[in-house]
Every structure is written in C-alpha cells, then in structure tokens.
Amino acid sequence: MPKSTPLNAAHRAAGARMVDFGGWDMPLHYGSQIEEHHAVRRDAGLFDVSHMLAVDVTGAGARDFLRYALANDVAKLTQPGKALYSCLLDEVGGVIDDLIAYRFDDSDFRVVVNAGTAESDLAWLEALAAKRGGAVSLQPRRDLAMVAIQGPRARERAWEAMPAWRGPSETLTPFSAARLGDTMIARTGYTGEDGFEVAVPAAESVPLWERLVAVGVRPCGLGARDTLRLEAGMNLYGQDMERGTLPWDAGLAWTVALDAGRDFMGKAALEAAARPHVFMGLVLKDRGGVLRAHQKVSTSRGDGEITSGTFSPTLGVPIALARLPAGTEPGESVTVAIRDRALAAVVVKPPFVRAGKSLVNL
C-alpha cells in the first residue's frame, strides 16, 4: 500500500491519474502533462512534493557534521537561508542520494532528500552522526507538507494567494530560503523556472493548495515534473545516478568540493577514481521514436547510454541525458538505437531550456 501525502484527496478530486512513485501514491497528471509543462514554462504550475523528506540537522556540531557528510561544502553558505545542492556519497564515492541543504545558522540546517531514499538516507546519516560523535540532532519533519510553485509568474501568484509571504520572500535571491514560523519559503525548484518550494505544516497544505489554484496556479503531476527537469538539465536520482554511480559519471563534478583541507565521505575514493565518461545532453535529429533510458548511444569514441530521455514539449523534439565516452564534445553527431534502427542525434551541453527559453539550436 503506497503512502499518501496530505494532498492526496485534493489530487483525486481534481481528476489526477495516480501512480506509485518511490512508494508514494502521487499524481502523474491531471489530464495532459504537456499542457501542465507549458503552464510552468509560460505562467505558473503547482506540484505536491510532500513525498520528499525534510530533515532538520541542528546542534553545535551540525556544520562540521554536514561538511563531512556531504560532497559539496556547506561552508560555502554564509548568508542565512542560503542553500546548496549536494550529493550524499558512500565510502566508495557512490551516490546515495542528491539533496538540497539549507543553512540558517551554523547550528541550524535543513536537508531535503528524495522520497524513495528518505528512510535509508536517514539511517545513513544517523549512523554517521553516531560514529563521528559531536552535538548533532537529526529530526525528520514528517509533520510538514511541501509544494513547489514554479514558472515566470509563480512568485507573484504565490504572493497573491498568500499576502503574508511577500515580506519574508520578496528579497530572496535564487537558492535561498526564509522561515515564517514552521513555514519555509525557498526560491528553489526543479523545473528551470523561477518560483518557490514551500514547506508548511501538513494541516495547512490543503487550504494553501486551494488558494494557489484559485489564483490560477495550475496543478501539475510527476509527468510534467520529469519533462521540465530534463529540459532544465537536472538529474533524477534512481535514473541518472544511483548507488554505484560516481558523481563524475552523472555530470555532478560541479557539486563536489574537492578543496584541500576538508575531508568528506567518499573523497578518497573520488580522488582515486578515473573519469571515463562525460554526461551530456542529446537532441534527436531523425524521426523514428522517443529517446528513453537505457537506449544505446554509438559515438566515434565508443558506446554510451541514455540515462533519461523524453519528448521535450518546449523544443518539440526528443531529448535525453546520456553517459558518453570521455572526450565527447557538444556538436558531435551520434546515433541512438531505437527498436531496429540507428537514429541520428546531436550532443549538446545541458540545460536544454532555462526560464522559458530554448538554449539549443535545432
């Protein structure tokens, strides 16, 4: 029996087609995932992301603990409320999960982790904290619901629905958050558009959802979430990387802070590891199907594999993220095996789309 978020009944009442995602009963779409996708690129869309888990990491040792536990360095976070994206790695440098860490002060952090990995992440972090000692408390916030409001008009519509949010959130720079009691408003997202991700007490989530819908924010399901994040060149855990994938092999080197002077879980293994792959985007040039995960890519340097693929509603062509032989450059022509054919595709540097604009010359 999959778990339900506090918004489950609202999704069903809105006619959502529901699917099991990471053990949660979530909306796939409410009619057309392509229309939902366009709503986010052109106006504002609303996502239930309550299946993800916020974990508060507090105490005098919180900063030191996260500096060791995460591959990115929370010491980069100097302004209160500032956030960073990081991998959580194991001893051999494999990606346990990807997450966002928010810092309010050096003894007060929050990390938000993926739904399917939440339990194992929490167990991992608790074991690591116990092993390292220090004054760290990990508090999973299952009492909170989370929604994402995304799109060029997301912020103004959010303020229209929730006037009290304007004061604390109007001056937020991208990738930072403000708190208003138990509500956290973060200027983050997973779509390549401006907007907010908001955590609220579970009991407040249904009225919040209704108010946002009433001002014209369109409910969007996981289907649109996937096409939006793929166009934005953002990885999906379990698809583009998993335990056993090094950050180097998933385009995540930019999130690993290898500076001298800081040890972190997985660092030694990463420093010793070869980097045989690049992680790139593909745009299908031939007609003949849609790019999908696990399709084989043939390049002049050898074979690669698509890790996630879809049809891009914004570009009107199939696109993908792919693990390709090192040295593969944007602009190169490759072929992708789709059914019994080898179809031509071109290598591009993700993202494909940002802030409503195509970044790819078709």
Added chain:
Amino acid sequence: MNIPAELRYTESHEWVRKEADGTVSVGITDHAQSALGDIVFVEPPKSGRTVAAGESVGVVESVKAASDIYAPVAGEVVAANAELGDAPEKVNQDAYGAWLYRLRPESAAAVDALLDAAAYQKIAEA
C-alpha cells in the same frame, strides 16, 4: 468509458472499423490513449506490408512510454494515416477518428470474430 458499439476490438486495445470498400481501419481505443497519456510519436505500418493476426506492426509513443500496435487480423496494409506524423496528439483528441492504418483482411469472418464493445469493455475495466 467511450467504446462505440459499432466497432470491433482487440485485447491489445485496438479498435477496428469496417469500411464500405471491404477494408478495415485500425486505431487505438480511447481507453488506450488515456492510459498512455500525451502521444508524441506514431509509426503505423507501411502500405503494401502483409501482416499476420496479432503481429506487432507499429508503435505509438507517449511522453511516458512506447507501446506496440498489433494487427487485429491477417491481411495487407493498404494505407497509413500520414496526418498523424505531424499531429500525433489527434490520437488523444479523437481516438476513434484518428485511424492509424487500413488493412485489407484475408477473411471478413475474422473481423466479425473480434471482440464486440461489451466484451472489450470487460477487458478495459479489468
């Protein structure tokens, strides 16, 4: 569920319409398009191809997934709906208008032996 009474159906969610010239039009049912979601690519079989009953003859892809389409009966493909190449979303908008291909069946009796609307409804609701 929209399952027109005058059509025939397959367990693999194709609909079959008898045309006046003795051919049949084949498409996917409203139930099938709804399950697939937004359709973005359609590849029907080419004209002139001889197909066996139950043979995989083409593909319909939504944003979410690829799904094979099957020949409901044996025969020869006499037309493919070229209009869907640039407008695959027509399958979502009008599943019973957006035929994928036309087939000249080897046997008219084989067409009559396909599922009727009531029988297909049981499958679609299962």
